Amino acid sequence: MWLVIQDFPNYIPILMCLLALKTIVCQVTVTKSPLPLWNWECIEEKCLPLRATQVSKLQSLETCNMLCSSMQIWPQPTGIVSLSTTAVPLRANLVLLQNVDAPTGKVHELLQGAFSLFREDLRVMESEVRGFEEWRSLYLRIVVNGSGDPRMRLDTDESYSLALRPADEADLVGVLMADINAQSFCGARHAMETLSQLIWLDPYMGTLLILEAARIDDAPKFRYRGLLVDTAHNYFPISELMTNIDAMAASKLNTFHWHISDSQAFPLHTNRDPQLANYGAATPGDIYTPEDVRAVVRRARMRGIRVLIEIDAPAHVGHAWSWGPAAHKGELAFCLDVDNWTQYCSEPPCGQLNPHNTHVYDVFERLFLAILRLTGVEDIVHLGGNDISMRCWKEQFNNTKNETMRLWLHFTRTLLSRLEKRTGKLPNLIIFWMSHLGERFKADLRDYINHIGIQVRNVAWAQSYVSGIRTIMSHEDAWDLNTGSGAWYEENSGAPYNSWQRVYEHRPWVKHASGIVEGGEATVWSALLSEGNLIWRAWPRAAALAERLWTDRPEGATRPVHQRLDVHRSRLIARGIRPSPMWSMWCTHNTLTCG
Structure with a gap:
């Protein structure tokens, strides 16, 4: 894969393939800009900052947070969770709703609307794209087996399951498949929210990244x-x-x-x-x-x-x-x-x-x-x-x-x-x-x-x-x-x-x-x-x-909870929502040090 990087705002792009990503072949177009100050490495499930001049490969804090810690989903799921430790690049316009199986036309219509908001959230997160030629596509398939009423009601079953994986089909090389199964529209929408939390913007690479695989079963305690x-x-x-x-x-x-x-x-x-x-x-x-x-x-x-x-x-x-x-x-x-x-x-x-x-x-x-x-x-x-x-x-x-x-x-x-x-x-x-x-x-x-x-x-x-x-x-x-x-x-x-x-x-x-x-x-x-x-x-x-x-x-409210909530706050900011700070930026940059 070719990575052509131009006009980076804060640093000279150097030959880099993120440590946590699968090995890829990169070519970089170098321009004169300041080098980023920090690189983050995952050491004993903590993202520790090192001066960027001391390493040959760069990893952003955002990517380290998603690939290092065991759980970045907010709120934490109540069921089984399995997350990969590898990520691949993604574009918002390559996220497609491949199939919807819904019990009523109204549920089908609202699922399409919810998917549009899902892609809108990704577009807000996505900054200027920088040079990837082989972004992955994401195909989303949704099955709602239960209620035909899309409204949130007291008796609504909000449970869902989400499975994310590379496509098995030979003609879908480079495609990730996300399968959502739920008993209601609201459960399926929660699954889309969880899927969106497996996607983030890497500021060093200038692209969205997504975990390559995940399996999550989830349901709320209180209705x-x-x-x-x-x-x-x-x-x-x-x-x-x-x-x-x-x-x-x-x-x-x-x-x-x-x-x-x-x-x-x-x-x-x-x-x-x-x-x-x-x-x-x-x-x-x-x-x-x-x-x-x-x-x-x-x-x-x-x-x-x-x-x-x-x-x-x-x-x-x-x-x-x-x-x-x-x-x-x-x-x-x-x-x-x-x-x-x-x-x-x-x-x-x-x-x-x-x-x-x-x-x-x-x-x-x-x-x-x-x-x-x-x-x-x-x-x-x-x-x-x-x-x-x-x-x-x-x-x-x-x-x-x-x-x-x-x-x-x-x-x-x-x-x-x-x-x-x-x-x-x-x-x-x-x-x-x-x-x-x-x-x-x-x-x-x-x-x-x-x-x-x-x-x-x-x-x-x-x-x-x-x-x-x-x-x-x-x-x-x-x-x-x-x-x-x-x-x-x-x-x-x-x-x-x-x-x-x-x-x-x-x-x-x-x-x-x-x-x-x-x-x-x-x-x-x-x-x-x-x-x-x-x-x-x-x-x-x-x-x-x-x-x-x-x-x-x-x-x-332990240190890991504090750190996860801080990551979620950053996620809200990436979507254009402006919450108040939780602590100093230094604490954000030094995982599990504050709190």
């Missing part, structure tokens, strides 16, 4: 693996939400929990009830149209991710519900703009729905149906239920505490009965935020209890609500990715910063084994966060959560 993004306190553009979804897919998270509304803003525009956004959006430009939501959903679905839109209620509603009197609908919400807001809500402008106004339920019914049509998510619904103010309803209706409790139960039952009537059945999982009212679920919502799930934010309260109730762990003292910034309304306040190590080592199901744990979720609240900072704040810490929920190995 709900989420990341909440709050777009109500501050607005994020669709492009930033799309980038976040790409990062989620690269780490095999499967649920984008879109906390789209709160008392501060209601930016979702719907055709049936446009006044919610007209009254509730922060500015006329800070609105998500139905077309915006559909675009996010399309991207997420091709990435194997569900979009779960939460309309928080009955508290956290704000001015979006203040149009009732003008529309002759009566008071839809109470306690807006109260003087002493700390007595009614966690942040101004407060606001709590009127449980006696039937128009409230009419609007919510239309919202449910609109969100269902936009997202296609029918087996899960998130009804909020956080920070309900006993004082607000008590003052409006002159209630006792018990009567106010009954109002909340009346509100919840009415919502659920409306939802069941309009859709014909209850969702598999109806999620509420953990609250002081949660103790009433078992006693007063017995007929719904098999469908109810609690999203638990507080470790101290977890034991009370986990036992016997389906649970999503979302402990803010470990998995809130916005801690460490304090609170805007309190001087020197706020919980400590949750490092990636803390995120990774938190295993709440070990202590609360009596619960029915559906999975977990990290949260990104945006009161002190705005456009341009979402990815920096959430990543790579959200990737640490992703491996905890996918693999859940008992080990903590």
Whole structure:
């Protein structure tokens, strides 16, 4: 094979065949440029840097990381893994989808879309090509044997197997075959993600490289693996939400929990009830149209991710519900703009729905149906239920505490009965935020209890609500990715910063084994966060959560885990995603030294 190298940016290309690659014959066109500073050699499963002037053959850190360590896939697979220690050059335009065997036309269509995104990721990684004449081709064959529904659902089988090898056929010399077998579209998409992680850009050779052979069997431990993004306190553009979804897919998270509304803003525009956004959006430009939501959903679905839109209620509603009197609908919400807001809500402008106004339920019914049509998510619904103010309803209706409790139960039952009537059945999982009212679920919502799930934010309260109730762990003292910034309304306040190590080592199901744990979720609240900072704040810490929920190995944040996550961070950067750094560049260059 001929390697013609010209105009290298940082060094004189010399006669080189990477130590870890199969022996090849190279010819190099030499130009005058500085020699690279470092060469990396694999010694006892560590990539150690040596001055490039001290060696005759060059190997980049990226290639050493992929060929030296035993496992660079993130999250670590849960089944059998066999990876070769040889690599061959590849071009993105030589990656072809040879065959798709799918149970339905919709699955077939989405597999083709997911493959297009797979190749797009490779093109982003691929820099200017330098002189190879014998790149290998990669033929991908996909078989989905199970579900004909391409959506991510609670009962979706996300397992997959991936086999990568040189082609056996005599007429396919120089071709690699990748065979994917899965029980669902989402499983096949995860397999494509794993395959993409076996491909990297070698900056010294100026080409993509791919492992020559691999065998991987894999499946997640938990079926709900989420990341909440709050777009109500501050607005994020669709492009930033799309980038976040790409990062989620690269780490095999499967649920984008879109906390789209709160008392501060209601930016979702719907055709049936446009006044919610007209009254509730922060500015006329800070609105998500139905077309915006559909675009996010399309991207997420091709990435194997569900979009779960939460309309928080009955508290956290704000001015979006203040149009009732003008529309002759009566008071839809109470306690807006109260003087002493700390007595009614966690942040101004407060606001709590009127449980006696039937128009409230009419609007919510239309919202449910609109969100269902936009997202296609029918087996899960998130009804909020956080920070309900006993004082607000008590003052409006002159209630006792018990009567106010009954109002909340009346509100919840009415919502659920409306939802069941309009859709014909209850969702598999109806999620509420953990609250002081949660103790009433078992006693007063017995007929719904098999469908109810609690999203638990507080470790101290977890034991009370986990036992016997389906649970999503979302402990803010470990998995809130916005801690460490304090609170805007309190001087020197706020919980400590949750490092990636803390995120990774938190295993709440070990202590609360009596619960029915559906999975977990990290949260990104945006009161002190705005456009341009979402990815920096959430990543790579959200990737640490992703491996905890996918693999859940008992080990903590050891040096090898630190090094693997750093490699995954570099992978995100190569795809155009910009996470925050984990340590100094020196630590990246000196494997297993830091941490």
